[in-house]
Amino acid sequence: MSKLIHILRDETKASLLILIIAAIVPLVIRNAYFLHLIILIMLWTVLGASWNLLGGYTGQVSFGHAAFFGMGAYAACLLYVKLGVSLWIGFIAAGIAGALISLPIGAICFRLKGPYFALSVLAFSEVLRLIILHWKSFTEGAVGILLIDPVLSSKTGYYYLILAITVLTMMTVSYVLRKRMGYYFLAIREDEDAAGALGIFSTRYKLVALGISAFFTGITGAFFANYTNYIDPYIVFSIGDVSIAMVLIVVLGGIGTYWGPLIGSVIVVLLSEGFRNIFASASLLIYGALIIIVIMFLPRGIVGNIKARYRK
Amino acid sequence: MVSGILVGGLYALIALGMTMIFGVMRIVNLAHGEFLMVGMYVCFWLFKWWGIDPYLSLIISIPTLFILGVLLQRFIIQPVIKAQAPGENQILLTAGIGLVLTNLALVLCSPNYYTVLTPYSNATVLVEKISVSLPMLWNFIISFGLTGLLYLFVMKTDVGSSIRAVAQNPDAARLMGINTDRITIITFAIGSALVGAAGSLFMPIYYVFPAIGEIFTLKAFIVVVLGGMGSAIGSLVGGLTLGVVESIGAAYISMGLKDGLGFIIFVLVLIFKPSGLVGKTRF
Amino acid sequence: MLLEVKGLTKHFAGLVAVMDIDLNVQKGEILGLIGPNGAGKTTIFSVISGFLKPTKGSVFFNGQNITGLSPPKICHLGVTRTFQLVKPLAQLTVLENVMVGVFSKVVNAEEAKKQAMEVLEFTGQLSQKDAKAGSLPQGDRKRLEISRALATQPNLLLLDECMAGLNPHEISEAIELIRKIRKKGVTLIVIEHVMKAIMSISDQIVVINHGEKIMEGTPEQVVNDQEVIKAYLGEDYVKR
Numbered sequence: 001m002s003k004l005i006h007i008l009r010d011e012t013k014a015s016l017l018i019l020i021i022a023a024i025v026p027l028v029i030r031n032a033y034f035l036h037l038i039i040l041i042m043l044w045t046v047l048g049a050s051w052n053l054l055g056g057y058t059g060q061v062s063f064g065h066a067a068f069f070g071m072g073a074y075a076a077c078l079l080y081v082k083l084g085v086s087l088w089i090g091f092i093a094a095g096i097a098g099a100l101i102s103l104p105i106g107a108i109c110f111r112l113k114g115p116y117f118a119l120s121v122l123a124f125s126e127v128l129r130l131i132i133l134h135w136k137s138f139t140e141g142a143v144g145i146l147l148i149d150p151v152l153s154s155k156t157g158y159y160y161l162i163l164a165i166t167v168l169t170m171m172t173v174s175y176v177l178r179k180r181m182g183y184y185f186l187a188i189r190e191d192e193d194a195a196g197a198l199g200i201f202s203t204r205y206k207l208v209a210l211g212i213s214a215f216f217t218g219i220t221g222a223f224f225a226n227y228t229n230y231i232d233p234y235i236v237f238s239i240g241d242v243s244i245a246m247v248l249i250v251v252l253g254g255i256g257t258y259w260g261p262l263i264g265s266v267i268v269v270l271l272s273e274g275f276r277n278i279f280a281s282a283s284l285l286i287y288g289a290l291i292i293i294v295i296m297f298l299p300r301g302i303v304g305n306i307k308a309r310y311r312k
Numbered sequence: 313m314v315s316g317i318l319v320g321g322l323y324a325l326i327a328l329g330m331t332m333i334f335g336v337m338r339i340v341n342l343a344h345g346e347f348l349m350v351g352m353y354v355c356f357w358l359f360k361w362w363g364i365d366p367y368l369s370l371i372i373s374i375p376t377l378f379i380l381g382v383l384l385q386r387f388i389i390q391p392v393i394k395a396q397a398p399g400e401n402q403i404l405l406t407a408g409i410g411l412v413l414t415n416l417a418l419v420l421c422s423p424n425y426y427t428v429l430t431p432y433s434n435a436t437v438l439v440e441k442i443s444v445s446l447p448m449l450w451n452f453i454i455s456f457g458l459t460g461l462l463y464l465f466v467m468k469t470d471v472g473s474s475i476r477a478v479a480q481n482p483d484a485a486r487l488m489g490i491n492t493d494r495i496t497i498i499t500f501a502i503g504s505a506l507v508g509a510a511g512s513l514f515m516p517i518y519y520v521f522p523a524i525g526e527i528f529t530l531k532a533f534i535v536v537v538l539g540g541m542g543s544a545i546g547s548l549v550g551g552l553t554l555g556v557v558e559s560i561g562a563a564y565i566s567m568g569l570k571d572g573l574g575f576i577i578f579v580l581v582l583i584f585k586p587s588g589l590v591g592k593t594r595f
Numbered sequence: 596m597l598l599e600v601k602g603l604t605k606h607f608a609g610l611v612a613v614m615d616i617d618l619n620v621q622k623g624e625i626l627g628l629i630g631p632n633g634a635g636k637t638t639i640f641s642v643i644s645g646f647l648k649p650t651k652g653s654v655f656f657n658g659q660n661i662t663g664l665s666p667p668k669i670c671h672l673g674v675t676r677t678f679q680l681v682k683p684l685a686q687l688t689v690l691e692n693v694m695v696g697v698f699s700k701v702v703n704a705e706e707a708k709k710q711a712m713e714v715l716e717f718t719g720q721l722s723q724k725d726a727k728a729g730s731l732p733q734g735d736r737k738r739l740e741i742s743r744a745l746a747t748q749p750n751l752l753l754l755d756e757c758m759a760g761l762n763p764h765e766i767s768e769a770i771e772l773i774r775k776i777r778k779k780g781v782t783l784i785v786i787e788h789v790m791k792a793i794m795s796i797s798d799q800i801v802v803i804n805h806g807e808k809i810m811e812g813t814p815e816q817v818v819n820d821q822e823v824i825k826a827y828l829g830e831d832y833v834k835r
Contacts, residue, residue, distance in 0.1 A: 127579070191682045
């Protein structure tokens with residue numbers, strides 16, 4: 001058991017192990033529902049990891065990341081539906097759209113700290129949702145956009161696509177954390193004044209963290225659009241289903257930890273799928289209760305708690 | 313425009329609770345809108361089952377929400393604050409509470425929209441040749457009254473002074489023998505009671521459904537930021553501003569976009585005067 | 596003249612924290628800044644390092660007007676401050692803390708690590724390099740504060756009560772370290788309450804009381820000045 005923990009502690013080895021297992025799964029298991037669950041887990045892992053870069057490692061908690069998810073989804077879909085741009089290019093465009101919109105949002109919201117920052121991003125997310133909702137001529141408004149011929153058609157295809165996105169995201173996070181940028185993110189989280197005294201231009205670096213975070217969140221939005229074939233403002237800009245869900249997953253798994261997003265995703269996806277079959281609205285109730293329980297008893301998340309206990 | 317002012321008074325009352333809680337506890341209560349919802353449901357049921365007039369129901373809804381606030385604060389929120397949880401965990405906690413409340417309502421009641429129809433729901437009054445909705449006028453007056461009562465309470469009573477002390481400097485307050493735990497419970501409860509009262513006032517002119525919490529939490533937050541976090545006068549100013557802006561927007565632009573106007577003002581304030589129209593910077 | 600502060604005044608909503616302060620610091624000098632608690636010494640540091648904007652007055656560093664610039668900009672120009680209430684980057688190790696300082700001059704992480712180790716060796720903290728900063732006792736935290744600031748390769752180092760709460764042995768070590776730092780060519784302004792220490796290391800001393808400079812001179816001059824004794828110096832020292 002401790003040998004297993006030793007392997008898991010080495011992020012590179014563990015990542016490789018998990019990657020190999022994940023790559024083999026579709027070749028062995030053909031059950032569409034099972035694959036769907038893993039796809040969901042990976043999707044939320046990417047969202048969680050992107051959020052975690054800003055929220056967990058840089059200490060800037062945002063409650064409005066749906067803004068970037070939605071922008072990405074709409075960027076990809078609108079480029080395709082209005083301009084005939086390939087959905088593959090749409091993925092990159094989605095990421096860029098997310099990152100681009102994050103700049104003005106960050107520039108304004110980073111004037112606030114802590115919880116106020118968190119909510120101001122949420123306010124912007126709502127503004128975006130309202131704009132898209134009411135600009136019917138351009139975005140089809142509440143009617144939404146239906147993708148008749150998305151990028152791929154097989155579940156296995158989507159599986160490997162999201163796997164690739166997940167690997168890309170996790171590798172980027174890992175890379176950034178080993179560079180000066182990553183250290184600066186952590187310094188900003190730990191003590192912004194000290195960071196300033198040591199020559200760190202906090203706002204600049206916060207914007208970078210946000211940009212990277214928004215980029216991957218946007219790409220995931222495009223993935224979502226292709227995978228589910230349909231988007232509308234309520235779905236992709238949803239406060240509860242997207243913004244808060246991202247936060248819950250990371251807080252549950254362990255905010256500011258590498259594996260937190262993955263662990264959190266697994267638990268939340270399995271729980272909500274499990275409950276959905278029993279009780280539709282109860283699943284959101286469980287969400288809320290879960291948040292309360294986690295904050296009260298497991299504030300550092302699962303991974304955080306394991307780390308702390310193992311150190312002793 | 314007049315109706316904008318009247319609605320603004322109500323917004324101010326809702327925001328007052330949030331700004332008070334922030335001022336003393338430095339946390340933003342994301343479940344605030346849900347407390348409004350609970351207040352509205354209480355009012356609705358009292359009316360439906362016992363025919364109690366919404367304005368009379370204030371007598372019941374205020375204490376009910378007060379107790380709810382006490383329970384939540386004492387058993388759920390306070391332990392988390394004491395464990396020195398980071399700020400974002402604290403509001404995540406209130407978000408969780410809000411989610412639970414909303415979905416409990418969804419499960420227990422139904423997603424239907426309910427409203428309260430009283431003989432005076434549609435009555436109007438002529439004030440200087442402008443036709444003003446009577447219930448809204450009452451709301452405004454009562455909101456003002458409650459705000460005034462709160463002001464007196466905070467300024468003149470011992471408990472009120474303690475609250476102000478804790479808001480200014482919790483450590484110093486503790487050193488002077490003030491039981492800060494009790495004060496935070498009381499403050500949270502008052503904040504909840506205020507918004508619960510707003511719920512009763514709101515019922516005759518609006519309608520309740522489980523998801524209404526979200527909308528008003530955000531509105532309350534905008535008002536609080538508009539006016540300045542922790543500033544009571546600020547929430548008054550902010551509330552009135554929002555109310556007026558929305559009614560002008562609804563009249564001249566469109567009904568649908570009026571919510572968006574609130575956000576635009578919010579953004580503008582953040583860009584040009586982050587400490588709010590009235591308040592001091594207290595982030 | 597490395598640092599020139601002219602007519603520095605800072606008001607806080609009606610309260611005058613510092614009034615019309617002039618300071619002149621030569622390159623290679625150690626300037627001691629003393630005065631009773633609340634005299635305004637840390638406020639002066641905060642203005643010099645960009646954390647506060649002065650109500651009136653200006654700060655010149657190396658002939659350049661740095662008044663009102665942001666803290667990171669001022670750090671890059673060569674002035675680094677420490678904090679009276681130490682601010683360790685708690686979740687990071689001692690080594691990582693210092694690396695953050697080094698990164699202000701170095702971009703490559705490997706190189707930063709190497710230089711951080713050199714800094715830790717200089718300040719005598721190498722053995723603690725993998726300890727979490729948040730778990731350190733107060734004395735080591737104070738030393739980390741200095742190590743980290745040194746890592747930014749400052750021309751002017753502002754030390755704010757780095758000896759508060761240290762035992763006599765630690766104080767001697769701190770004095771040694773400060774002398775070592777000066778020998779490296781770093782100019783220092785030191786705020787300190789530990790009289791023995793500040794008197795022995797300073798070339799010049801400025802005394803602040805109620806936000807105003809009440810005296811300036813060599814340690815001997817300051818010790819014998821009636822105003823200073825009246826305002827501040829304890830009985831023990833005068834008896835000497």
